[in-house]
Amino acid sequence: xxxxxxxxxxxxxxxxxxxxxxxxxxxxxxxxLPGGAPQGGAPQGGAPQGGAPQGGAPxxxxxxxxxxxxxRTALENITLSIPAGSQIAIIGPNGAGxxxxxxxxxxxxxxxxxxxxxxxxxxVKRRSAAAFIPQRETVDWSFPVTVRDVVMMGRIGHxxxxxxxxxxxxxxxxxxxxxxxxxxxxxxxxxxxxxxxxGWQQRVFLARTLAQEAPLLLLDEPFNEIDAGTRQLLxxxxxxxxxxxxxxxxxxxDLELARERFRRVLLLNxxxxxxxxxxxxxxxxxxxxxxxxxxxxLESAGKTAIFVNKPPTSVGKHxxx
Amino acid sequence: MQEMIDLISEPLSYExxxxxxxxxxxxxxxxxxIGTFVVLRGMAFMGDALSHAVLPxxxxxxxxxxxxxxxxxxxxxxxxxxxxxLSRHRRLSEDTAIGIFFTGMFALGIVIISTMQSYSIDLVxxxxxxxxxxxxxxxxxxxxxxxxxxxxxxxxxRAWVIYSFDPAFAETSGLPVGLLHYGLMILISLAIVVAxxxxxxxMVLAMLVTPPATARxxxxxxxxxxxxxxxxSTLAAVLGLYSSYYMNIASGAAIVLWATIIFMPxxxxxxxxxxxxxxxxxxxxxxxxxxx
Numbered sequence: 001x002x003x004x005x006x007x008x009x010x011x012x013x014x015x016x017x018x019x020x021x022x023x024x025x026x027x028x029x030x031x032x033l034p035g036g037a038p039q040g041g042a043p044q045g046g047a048p049q050g051g052a053p054q055g056g057a058p059x060x061x062x063x064x065x066x067x068x069x070x071x072r073t074a075l076e077n078i079t080l081s082i083p084a085g086s087q088i089a090i091i092g093p094n095g096a097g098x099x100x101x102x103x104x105x106x107x108x109x110x111x112x113x114x115x116x117x118x119x120x121x122x123x124v125k126r127r128s129a130a131a132f133i134p135q136r137e138t139v140d141w142s143f144p145v146t147v148r149d150v151v152m153m154g155r156i157g158h159x160x161x162x163x164x165x166x167x168x169x170x171x172x173x174x175x176x177x178x179x180x181x182x183x184x185x186x187x188x189x190x191x192x193x194x195x196x197x198x199g200w201q202q203r204v205f206l207a208r209t210l211a212q213e214a215p216l217l218l219l220d221e222p223f224n225e226i227d228a229g230t231r232q233l234l235x236x237x238x239x240x241x242x243x244x245x246x247x248x249x250x251x252x253x254d255l256e257l258a259r260e261r262f263r264r265v266l267l268l269n270x271x272x273x274x275x276x277x278x279x280x281x282x283x284x285x286x287x288x289x290x291x292x293x294x295x296x297x298l299e300s301a302g303k304t305a306i307f308v309n310k311p312p313t314s315v316g317k318h319x320x321x
Numbered sequence: 322m323q324e325m326i327d328l329i330s331e332p333l334s335y336e337x338x339x340x341x342x343x344x345x346x347x348x349x350x351x352x353x354x355i356g357t358f359v360v361l362r363g364m365a366f367m368g369d370a371l372s373h374a375v376l377p378x379x380x381x382x383x384x385x386x387x388x389x390x391x392x393x394x395x396x397x398x399x400x401x402x403x404x405x406x407l408s409r410h411r412r413l414s415e416d417t418a419i420g421i422f423f424t425g426m427f428a429l430g431i432v433i434i435s436t437m438q439s440y441s442i443d444l445v446x447x448x449x450x451x452x453x454x455x456x457x458x459x460x461x462x463x464x465x466x467x468x469x470x471x472x473x474x475x476x477x478x479r480a481w482v483i484y485s486f487d488p489a490f491a492e493t494s495g496l497p498v499g500l501l502h503y504g505l506m507i508l509i510s511l512a513i514v515v516a517x518x519x520x521x522x523x524m525v526l527a528m529l530v531t532p533p534a535t536a537r538x539x540x541x542x543x544x545x546x547x548x549x550x551x552x553x554s555t556l557a558a559v560l561g562l563y564s565s566y567y568m569n570i571a572s573g574a575a576i577v578l579w580a581t582i583i584f585m586p587x588x589x590x591x592x593x594x595x596x597x598x599x600x601x602x603x604x605x606x607x608x609x610x611x612x613x
Contacts, residue, residue, distance in 0.1 A: 103489075108489060127494065131493075138488070140361075143486045144542055145482070149542070153486075153490065161479050161480040161496055162476060163476060208490075
């Protein structure tokens with residue numbers, strides 16, 4: 001894979017020099033990495049070439065990361081290690097910094113303090129190893145592109161985006177064809193994306209991620225505004241991604257989903273309040289604390305029901321079991 | 322029949338008219354290609370701002386006997402950077418920054434021009450353009466700019482499409498989004514400078530926006546929009562110059578008016594045309610399905 005081809009043109013790269021893995025050399029107050037993450041041992045060996053996760057080297061590492069927007073602190077002292085093959089849900093109340101966390105991991109937001117590593121390098125250098133599906137609102141859905149065009153965008157790491165006479169090769173066409181097929185988009189390949197419904201637009205983005213063949217997938221609220229069929233398909237896709245040894249991080253406010261379908265859950269509210277297996281996270285006390293009274297949990301017959309009450313300013317949504 | 326041919330060929334017998342046709346088509350073509358991105362990214366206000374903000378550059382260049390193109394381009398760059406800088410402030414949105422900067426620049430331009438002796442003549446010339454006064458030096462400059470812009474499109478076109486559609490994806494894919502953003506701004510400035518001579522700073526926006534908007538109504542992909550946009554702008558330029566010649570009306574305004582006149586029927590009939598094209602494609606697909 002040549003995913004790193006365009007990665008080196010990042011405009012910032014200011015965070016610091018590329019080092020192999022994290023080497024907290026006294027400047028960072030966080031000390032050494034926590035061993036708490038499952039199989040997230042100390043980084044060692046070279047940075048993974050071509051983005052393929054190797055051994056136990058973490059895919060993403062954050063050390064003492066703090067993000068501020070003006071005077072507002074969005075994330076505070078986040079330390080985190082994510083090994084290859086992870087399937088992680090990030091949950092937390094509105095404004096907890098879920099999107100910010102994903103964007104910081106990708107280097108789209110620069111932290112005020114702390115170190116971020118993507119495959120052992122500053123994110124601007126390894127971004128193309130990560131496929132990202134942003135929240136729907138950040139994309140111009142009326143833009144004149146066809147479904148196939150969007151999926152082909154996933155191949156720019158392979159084709160290149162800047163230069164004369166760039167044409168997709170047979171491998172690119174094949175990847176796009178497979179991705180379209182996998183998501184049932186083949187009949188609509190020539191359609192304008194503006195003609196599709198929300199769920200099908202999400203499928204187009206998923207197909208683009210498939211075509212990207214990236215070892216890491218970050219999704220920001222992918223379950224919003226999608227139909228049941230797409231939801232099911234998305235969950236199956238995420239499972240198969242992880243089965244192939246790739247890593248998946250999903251920011252979601254769907255607590256039910258986080259509990260049922262993910263192996264690891266991060267409970268976030270500016271800080272990481274808890275990090276572990278779903279059954280460890282879904283404790284009434286923890287949730288109450290994180291959602292500051294927005295969550296009501298009921299326990300009966302060994303099952304816990306979770307109710308989320310959002311403030312009246314946002315759309316109320318409740319999750320129950 | 323002969324009369325018809327005479328009607329068409331008569332203006333072309335004049336050197337200044339031949340140059341005017343070339344200039345109008347070149348300028349319109351350049352503006353309509355860049356304008357595709359102006360329309361797709363909803364930057365019409367930015368385009369308007371840039372076109373007005375070049376005025377002080379032109380005025381200063383005129384006074385100091387430098388190339389007015391260089392002056393205008395420089396002023397465009399300053400404006401781009403200035404707006405970018407202002408809008409980084411948390412309490413100023415981008416359109417506010419644009420509003421402040423461009424009116425300021427425009428006023429500065431008028432102040433400078435008002436110190437000239439031939440105040441009203443020069444001002445009118447800058448504001449409304451004069452395609453009939455294009456020199457062959459101007460034409461060479463315009464061709465150079467057109468070449469630069471085409472080259473930039475060949476190099477960055479795909480990246481601009483991706484960046485305009487999904488900026489977060491563009492950035493995570495490692496595209497140099499800062500370079501893409503400012504590169505586009507620079508090209509818009511360049512297109513404005515080129516088109517300014519034909520329609521003037523006040524109406525340059527029409528060349529940037531109207532033909533691509535017309536094309537957008539009909540085409541579903543960026544390359545097709547660009548081609549159609551170029552066709553519409555050329556049509557407007559040619560019709561505008563003929564009307565100007567025979568009806569003795571202002572050439573720049575005539576070109577802009579024709580662009581608008583072309584837009585309107587397309588706006589009204591585009592849904593029907595689109596439906597027709599869709600049905601045609603479906604039919605073709607069905608036929609292909611049978612064969613395959």
